Amino acid sequence: MTALTLLIIYCLLISLVSLLGGWLPTRLKMTHTRTQLLMSFVAGLMLGIAFYHLLPHAIYTLPEAGGVDQAVWWLMVGLLFMFVLLRMFHFHQHGHKQEECQHDHGGPGHQVNRLSWIGVALGLGLHTIIDGVALGAAVQAGIGEDAGVFGLVGLGVFVAVALHKPLDAMSIASLLMASHASAKTRMWVIGLFSLLCPLGAMLFFLGVAQFGQQSSTAVGIALAFSAGVFICISLSDLLPEVQFHSHDRLKLTLALLLGITAAYGIGMLEPAHGHHEDEESHHALFTIEVSADRS
Numbered sequence: 073m074t075a076l077t078l079l080i081i082y083c084l085l086i087s088l089v090s091l092l093g094g095w096l097p098t099r100l101k102m103t104h105t106r107t108q109l110l111m112s113f114v115a116g117l118m119l120g121i122a123f124y125h126l127l128p129h130a131i132y133t134l135p136e137a138g139g140v141d142q143a144v145w146w147l148m149v150g151l152l153f154m155f156v157l158l159r160m161f162h163f164h165q166h167g168h169k170q171e172e173c174q175h176d177h178g179g180p181g182h183q184v185n186r187l188s189w190i191g192v193a194l195g196l197g198l199h200t201i202i203d204g205v206a207l208g209a210a211v212q213a214g215i216g217e218d219a220g221v222f223g224l225v226g227l228g229v230f231v232a233v234a235l236h237k238p239l240d241a242m243s244i245a246s247l248l249m250a251s252h253a254s255a256k257t258r259m260w261v262i263g264l265f266s267l268l269c270p271l272g273a274m275l276f277f278l279g280v281a282q283f284g285q286q287s288s289t290a291v292g293i294a295l296a297f298s299a300g301v302f303i304c305i306s307l308s309d310l311l312p313e314v315q316f317h318s319h320d321r322l323k324l325t326l327a328l329l330l331g332i333t334a335a336y337g338i339g340m341l342e343p344a345h346g347h348h349e350d351e352e353s354h355h356a357l358f359t360i361e362v363s364a365d366r367s
Contacts, residue, residue: 075225079211079277082230083270086207086237090269093238094245094262105320111239112327113334115309118232118302120335125228126206126299129213134292143296150300154199158308161195192247193261196240197268199305203233204272206298212277212291228338232302233269241265 130143207229214225241262248258276294283290310328 075211075215076277078225079208079273082207082211082226082234083204083273086230086234086269087266089234090237090241090266091262093241094258094265096238097242097245097249105323108320109323109327111309112324113331114232114235114239115306116328116331116333117235117335118306118331120332121228121232121338122299122302122306124336124339126210126295126302129210130292130295130299133213133288133295135289139292143292146293146296147300147303150297151304152300153297154202154301154304157195157198158304161191193244193265196244197265199301200237200240200265200268201272202298202301203236204269204274205276205294206301207233207269208273208276208280209291209294209298211273212280212287213295224341227341228335229298231338232335236305237266237269 127143127147130146131139134142207226210226210229244265245258245262248261253261280287280290280294
């Protein structure tokens with residue numbers, strides 16, 4: 073299976089789960105505890121993907137000279153960019169948004185303003201395009217590596233995005249319902265939202281080839297930037313729970329740890345990276361230089 077074919081499959085599945093997330097609020101109501109448990113697991117998964125997958129890939133994809141410093145700088149840029157985006161649109165409060173929407177149906181005086189769901193949709197749309205870039209970069213970074221047992225390049229990023237997109241779609245759908253948007257409007261908005269991640273992924277994957285010899289640098293920067301985005305998103309889900317909720321602490325902590333463990337375990341299904349080979353070559357070079365100095 074080629075990397076492009078695998079990316080297309082990833083994109084189709086992400087679109088499907090996004091549509092499912094937009095449909096769920098019309099059929100069932102997620103309890104607060106279940107929502108928070110799912111958010112803690114997904115946040116742990118994204119945190120693990122950022123540190124175990126995206127950042128190491130970025131460091132080894134960037135040129136050796138200054139690769140670590142460059143990766144850390146772009147990680148910080150991604151984190152701050154997402155922080156500013158969250159501040160501007162206030163779009164990443166899944167549990168709180170859904171609870172507010174349930175209360176908003178109580179009367180006309182509490183109707184959600186039309187601009188509320190537009191702002192949330194715009195913010196989540198930009199965030200989703202960035203997720204697509206992360207997916208495209210992860211698959212692109214896996215090209216040419218040892219295929220491993222399953223050859224599923226970018227699997228970690230795909231799982232994190234695929235589990236997170238239904239929550240985003242549920243937030244948009246809940247606000248649309250609270251603002252009394254028509255079923256047709258909800259269908260169009262969620263449908264367009266489901267296409268944004270595949271759009272970002274395909275544009276980056278196909279466009280990065282235009283960078284020529286600098287394509288590896290572009291992929292490394294995108295991976296580091298995406299790591300910062302994933303860290304910011306995961307902490308924006310976790311920190312409100314730590315500050316404002318004292319219930320179910322053990323359950324939420326276990327869900328977080330399970331997500332981090334899953335992120336680490338997913339690495340076993342991905343192709344073997346060139347990390348160990350690079351470390352061995354660096355160690356051998358260092359040994360030669362030390363031996364030369366002593367002689």
